Amino acid sequence: MAKIELRQIRKSYDRYVAVENLDLDIIDGEFLVMLGPSGCGKTTTLNMIAGLDYPSQGQILFDGRDVTAEPPHGRNVAMVFQSSLLYPHLTVRKNIEASLRHSKLSKAERAQRIADAARMLELEPMLDKLPSQMSGGQRQRAATAKAIVREPACFLLDEPLSALDAALRLSLRSELVNLQKRLGTTAVFVTHDQVEAMTMGDRIAVMSKGNLEQIGTPDEIYNQPASLFVATFLGSPPMNVVAGAISNGVFHAGPVAIDLAGRGIPNGPVSLGVRPQHVTVTAPDAPGAIPVTVYALEHLGRESVVIGDDATGNKLRALVDPGFHARIGDRLGIAPEAGACFFFGADGRRIAVSSSPA
Numbered sequence: 001m002a003k004i005e006l007r008q009i010r011k012s013y014d015r016y017v018a019v020e021n022l023d024l025d026i027i028d029g030e031f032l033v034m035l036g037p038s039g040c041g042k043t044t045t046l047n048m049i050a051g052l053d054y055p056s057q058g059q060i061l062f063d064g065r066d067v068t069a070e071p072p073h074g075r076n077v078a079m080v081f082q083s084s085l086l087y088p089h090l091t092v093r094k095n096i097e098a099s100l101r102h103s104k105l106s107k108a109e110r111a112q113r114i115a116d117a118a119r120m121l122e123l124e125p126m127l128d129k130l131p132s133q134m135s136g137g138q139r140q141r142a143a144t145a146k147a148i149v150r151e152p153a154c155f156l157l158d159e160p161l162s163a164l165d166a167a168l169r170l171s172l173r174s175e176l177v178n179l180q181k182r183l184g185t186t187a188v189f190v191t192h193d194q195v196e197a198m199t200m201g202d203r204i205a206v207m208s209k210g211n212l213e214q215i216g217t218p219d220e221i222y223n224q225p226a227s228l229f230v231a232t233f234l235g236s237p238p239m240n241v242v243a244g245a246i247s248n249g250v251f252h253a254g255p256v257a258i259d260l261a262g263r264g265i266p267n268g269p270v271s272l273g274v275r276p277q278h279v280t281v282t283a284p285d286a287p288g289a290i291p292v293t294v295y296a297l298e299h300l301g302r303e304s305v306v307i308g309d310d311a312t313g314n315k316l317r318a319l320v321d322p323g324f325h326a327r328i329g330d331r332l333g334i335a336p337e338a339g340a341c342f343f344f345g346a347d348g349r350r351i352a353v354s355s356s357p358a
């Protein structure tokens with residue numbers, strides 16, 4: 001078990017800054033997901049926690065102990081990668097055993113550890129198979145067994161599911177979380193997939209361009225996004241964003257007017273964000289509705305998404321009943337529910353939640 005603290009971490013490669021001002025407290029026993037688009041610094045951060053890379057500035061503490069300059073083996077962490085390495089010429093049993101080669105365990109203790117790991121990951125029937133005789137999911141489970149058999153203080157997982165097909169990803173998602181909860185081992189899981197993050201994380205750390213945008217539970221990140229970046233990165237279909245302005249306490253964007261008086265918001269440009277489940281589809285000229293031209297209708301089974309272009313070419317999405325009918329080119333209106341709107345300032349930070357329509 002380990003509590004991990006990152007203090008004012010900065011990592012630069014020559015003049016390129018990959019991670020900056022990063023303060024992160026990873027709670028003992030939690031499943032923390034680091035989420036962000038490609039190149040935002042997730043892997044760099046994970047590698048610094050592992051000791052595979054070293055910060056240019058800042059400190060890393062494991063249970064209060066400064067490990068910033070320590071090599072990986074001084075930290076007792078186990079890494080699982082996207083295409084985790086199994087020795088192709090060794091059976092699963094030998095592959096798992098290879099993780100224990102530097103340990104001081106007796107032969108009997110090793111055998112017990114391997115048996116426990118194989119049981120947890122349901123690999124018992126496969127222990128004598130070679131990696132080439134197994135499916136992708138089985139190989140990933142074998143790689144996970146290699147990681148858990150050492151009983152590390154922390155698991156570091158770098159997109160371990162992204163090379164697998166969709167069905168397998170889905171089942172391994174819950175398997176991994178279930179295993180982590182049974183073991184109680186701190187886990188840091190890197191992904192760019194927001195569904196993985198929402199379904200797996202006790203908390204999610206959202207990163208953008210080398211900075212931590214927000215850290216919180218999936219519920220906090222989704223329902224109280226700190227920035228436009230977080231708001232639009234999480235949620236499917238994505239949040240609608242409408243550019244507008246505050247004038248005397250009222251938000252205006254074309255026909256949309258939402259009274260935010262009493263919130264002390266200064267005049268100036270502001271973006272409105274509203275999720276597709278919080279808009280109403282109306283006639284194009286209905287009061288408070290943004291006129292759109294239907295661009296696509298996507299059927300999701302239990303519901304559909306109608307996508308429309310507004311006058312500026314901005315795409316707006318509305319969740320509708322599966323029986324909803326519209327043709328490409330039809331004219332509709334999309335009206336945000338005032339009480340469900342988020343507002344973001346010119347700096348991208350969230351500034352207020354609306355009260356009532358003007």
Ligand code: ATP
Nearest residue numbers: 013016018036037038039040041042043044045192
């Ligand atoms: P992905 O999801 O694509 O792996 P990521 O969020 O994990 O992205 P990192 O791999 O941490 O991103 O990389 C962050 C930035 O640092 C990238 O722009 C990358 O090009 C740069 N970078 C990473 N490693 C090095 C290196 N060894 N030398 C120079 N630049 C690097």
